[in-house]
């Protein structure tokens with residue numbers, strides 16, 4: 082594999098870890114990392130050639146590909162580049178997300194080479210899939226990279242054979258169905274340092290007054306909650322808190338990565 086481009090979106094960081102392990106298995110001659118969590122990296126269109134391979138790694142939100150990288154597909158031109166489509170999810174389910182990602186890649190002119198879904202710690206911080214990806218997940222991710230590199234070298238592409246689960250039309254992604262907008266609230270512990278506003282992938286937090294979050298822009302990714310040095314941010318809506326507890330209880334049983342090659 083010569084040129085590999087890695088497009089990833091990783092508010093809390095677990096998706097990036099999966100991308101790194103797959104990359105370790107792919108061992109390309111040259112790599113370009115593109116962090117789509119940074120708004121500036123979503124501004125300009127990106128175009129590839131059929132000599133390129135592009136690893137796409139995005140988290141699942143409510144059974145779909147999280148919306149910011151999903152919207153970025155309008156600016157992507159595959160031109161026959163090979164796509165390696167990967168989603169990460171928090172041990173509930175990836176539902177239609179991997180099929181959706183494969184479809185997005187195809188529609189943008191990529192040729193789908195392989196796909197996978199990896200379990201990562203749930204961003205809600207509720208003890209679901211805690212500590213994942215673990216050593217076993219990382220080994221599977223590296224192995225997935227190796228198998229994909231071999232497929233690329235053999236040029237044995239058979240898109241129809243991937244058989245990715247999911248249903249079309251894709252499910253409607255929830256927006257504000259927790260009895261209010263799903264956005265973090267800020268407590269008195271806030272020191273107005275602005276760390277949250279600077280790192281927000283959606284540019285939803287006011288830079289002058291970081292206690293103000295734009296509910297229409299916020300994707301509830303939990304990055305600000307994790308990054309806040311004062312632990313001043315949280316989502317406290319009781320419907321959401323109850324939902325999170327239910328998730329943690331109901332989806333305790335360990336799920337393993339799914340690989341399509």
Ligand SMILES: Cc1cc2nc3c(=O)[nH]c(=O)nc-3n(C[C@H](O)[C@H](O)[C@H](O)COP(=O)(O)O)c2cc1C
Pocket residue numbers: 090091092093094095096097140141142143144145169170171172173174175200201202203204205300301302303
């Ligand atoms: C708003 C939101 C919705 C989510 N929806 C799902 C879901 O439908 N199924 C699931 O198993 N995990 C879900 N997750 C968990 C994430 O997919 C998982 O934590 C992912 O690893 C986060 O990636 P990151 O650490 O790179 O931010 C959701 C997380 C968030 C923040």
